[in-house]
Amino acid sequence: MDTTVKGQVDGVAAGTSYIQAAYSGYNYYWNGYSCLNSPVNGDGYATMNMCDSGVPDHLEVALDSYQYPICPKSGPTLKRIIAYDVVDAEGIPLSNIPVTEAYSGLSKNTCGNGQPSPTPCKTYSNEFADNQSVYCNNVGGSCGYAISILQYHWCPSLLAQVAIGTLYTVQVLNNSASLTVNGKKYAVPPDSGELPIGTDIYP
């Protein structure tokens, strides 16, 4: 009787791994008089090579822009919008990828309108856009918050989250927004501080 057990293994990164299966049971045999059995066990393994195609690996900057929404009390308040493509290790854009974000080292928001919170896991058909703004508040002057490390995660529903991009020293003020990527600071305004499109952002 064929008792093959089938399954599926999902890869989350490139590399080589192996899968191992162990079994135990009994061998039944007829000795001419009666049916006897003897215990049997063993294991086996197979090597698995995982390539990168189709696996979220890092981010590419698709667009960096800014404008000034008008708030009733705080006046024009900067909003920077950075759009990213999720790509595999070969730089091929992926679609329908669930993404979330995580903050480390969040300072107090001196605009007094509460603390920002990371976006919950959400699936994007192609690129996703990250808005950076203190939004409307009652201070109306120089204020804002900083995040030491802002990390974007691929968040598949049944697997552990995997980091796909990291920004450092993110500072969001009412009139400017800056971040550090690959050791270089990009602050807007001025417009020359926009992230170059096509920049690879790694975990």
Place this chain on the structure above:
Amino acid sequence: MRIFVKGSLYTLLLTSLMLLHAVQAPSPPRTPAPGFGAVEGMVLGEGGRPVPGVTVFAVPENGPPLPGFGYEVHADAKGKFFLPRVWPGLNRLCAKDQSKFYPETGTTFYDSDFPYPEVRVKEAEIARNVIIRLGPRAGRLTGKVLDADTGTPIRRAGLTFLHAEGAQEYMGTTLRWPTLDFDVLVPSTKPFRMKVWAPGYQTWYYGKDGTQAGAEPLRLSPGETKELVIRLHPAKSK
């Protein structure tokens, strides 16, 4: 044959039950997300016509900074929307749709004939019959930025939109990756100036000769699309 008849009757019964279920199936409950309020309403565009598919979102007047990826919904085919995750307090209800020439108004760059409605939202309650009016439609600038000597696209180019007369910056943007082009909505309600820059190149201004001194205001009509091919000269050749 008998089996076939039985099968047909069974299929008919099953189909009837499915149809009955489809007719009677209640729509999913529309309730605010825990800890939030909700807003239900409709988006009307030029001529008071519903705008299907438009993106709708709420901005609190003094609430915490929105999550980075924002929270938005799309209006249905009749222009109706339901936002289940709105911060309790006073909110501005906003809508935008790039493909239909409706930008996110309420900024220094984009004006509107109709201010966004402000709605006071209470936790666990639904604010109903909110009407968001959009219009007039914006104009659209599309195009590419090329090296004047080689004719190749410049990857690091950026666009900045300025006040028609003063130095005030309305908006800045990079080109779009990987197409290396731009597709930007611009107001039809007022003139503005436009400059294009890139590291290692002379900055270009919209106008008679591309210089800052010769810069001219630009104004598009509602729904108008203008295509520009901008050639930047390397700074060294100046």
